[in-house]
Amino acid sequence: MNTNPSAAAEPAVTSSGAVFGAPCWVSLLTRDLRASQDFYASVLGWSFRPARLGEEFSVAVSEGRPVAGIGALAGRLQVAVAWTPYFAVENADQTASRIRERSGTVAVGPVALSLGRGALAADREGAVFGIWEGRLMSSWETWRAANPAWLRLVTRDAFEAAIFYGEVFDWACGRPGCCDVEYEGDEVVLRSGGHVAARLSSGALEAAPDPAIRPRWQVHFPVRDVDACVAAALRNGGTVTEHAPGRQAALRDPDGGLFTVTNRAAAV
Numbered sequence: 001m002n003t004n005p006s007a008a009a010e011p012a013v014t015s016s017g018a019v020f021g022a023p024c025w026v027s028l029l030t031r032d033l034r035a036s037q038d039f040y041a042s043v044l045g046w047s048f049r050p051a052r053l054g055e056e057f058s059v060a061v062s063e064g065r066p067v068a069g070i071g072a073l074a075g076r077l078q079v080a081v082a083w084t085p086y087f088a089v090e091n092a093d094q095t096a097s098r099i100r101e102r103s104g105t106v107a108v109g110p111v112a113l114s115l116g117r118g119a120l121a122a123d124r125e126g127a128v129f130g131i132w133e134g135r136l137m138s139s140w141e142t143w144r145a146a147n148p149a150w151l152r153l154v155t156r157d158a159f160e161a162a163i164f165y166g167e168v169f170d171w172a173c174g175r176p177g178c179c180d181v182e183y184e185g186d187e188v189v190l191r192s193g194g195h196v197a198a199r200l201s202s203g204a205l206e207a208a209p210d211p212a213i214r215p216r217w218q219v220h221f222p223v224r225d226v227d228a229c230v231a232a233a234l235r236n237g238g239t240v241t242e243h244a245p246g247r248q249a250a251l252r253d254p255d256g257g258l259f260t261v262t263n264r265a266a267a268v
Contacts, residue, residue: 014140016088016116016133021169021179022192024088024136026068026149026219030081030255033058033072039253040070043232044221044261052114066137067148067221079107079120081256083219085151085198086130087169092117095131098168099123123164125155125215144195148221151198155215158200162188165200218250222264229261 016024030036033056040046040060046067051057057071068083089095092110099106099121107128109119116134123129137143155161162181166172171190172181180191188200223229230240230249237254248262 014136016136017090017177019088019136019140019177019192020090021171022088022144023085023151023190023197024132024140025086026083026151027086027130028068028070028081028083028257029073029079030070030253030257031072032255033070036070036072036253036255036257039233039236039238042236043229043238043251044223062148065146065148066139066143068219080128081253082128083217083257083259084120084128084130085217085219086118086132088136089131089133089169092119092131092133095119095133095168096121099131102164102167104164104168123155123161123215125161127153127155127161127215127217129217141193144193144197147195150196150220150222152218152220153198153200153215154203154218155200156202158186158188158202161200216258218258218260220260220262223261224264226261226263 028036037048037058041048044062046060046062048058048060048070051059051069056073057069059069060067096106096110096119103124104121106119106121110117110131110133111119113134116132118130118132120128120130153161162171166181169179171179179197182189182191186202189196190198190200226247226249227245230243230251233240233251233253239252240249241252241258242248242250246263248260250258250260252258
């Protein structure tokens with residue numbers, strides 16, 4: 001019996017199994033949590049609250065809504081500082097096996113955390129992503145609809161990548177909760193619950209010396225003023241790798257994490 005008088009007022013919890021294959025979160029693995037918080041607060045105006053995953057994690061909040069996670073685990077896990085998208089899965093072990101069977105790699109996990117199980121992986125071209133089995137944030141439906149962060153996979157061949165991810169995550173399988181896949185010219189568009197969840201584009205160079213143009217998942221944050229974000233990033237030790245004034249900029253934080261800011265009017 002539920003004896004918590006406030007339980008009825010809490011929003012329903014969404015499980016990863018209910019929306020399998022959908023991007024469900026983005027997170028930065030960094031070395032210094034406080035330094036990263038200071039940088040993103042200055043550049044993107046975020047505030048932070050503790051996460052239930054432990055003191056080394058925090059949740060970035062913008063306009064009262066959760067946007068992303070930042071965890072100071074890059075050194076412990078011996079992985080590069082990077083923004084990483086996570087995809088909801090029904091079973092982390094089975095998904096990890098699918099990734100390996102299709103020539104991808106699983107670098108970390110699956111590991112058990114307080115709210116579920118997660119893993120870090122890479123596709124056949126080396127683009128890094130995460131998988132998550134368990135409960136999602138209670139405001140996940142709001143997060144998906146608000147789209148505070150959106151994803152673009154830049155890879156060697158978008159259609160081959162769509163086959164890899166489709167087989168791993170059961171995209172377009174027809175079951176309730178699955179993601180839909182559409183083709184728009186030379187792009188693959190992923191939709192979850194009718195919302196654009198990600199785009200897959202061709203053109204990356206697998207052997208490029210610059211990690212910014214190697215195959216990777218780009219994490220885009222819609223902002224009101226791209227140029228103001230660029231200026232703030234430079235003032236706070238960041239660098240600019242690409243800048244289309246007023247429209248979009250690819251930035252690198254002082255710890256090396258790559259991310260993109262995009263004018264809200266042009267997002268998705």
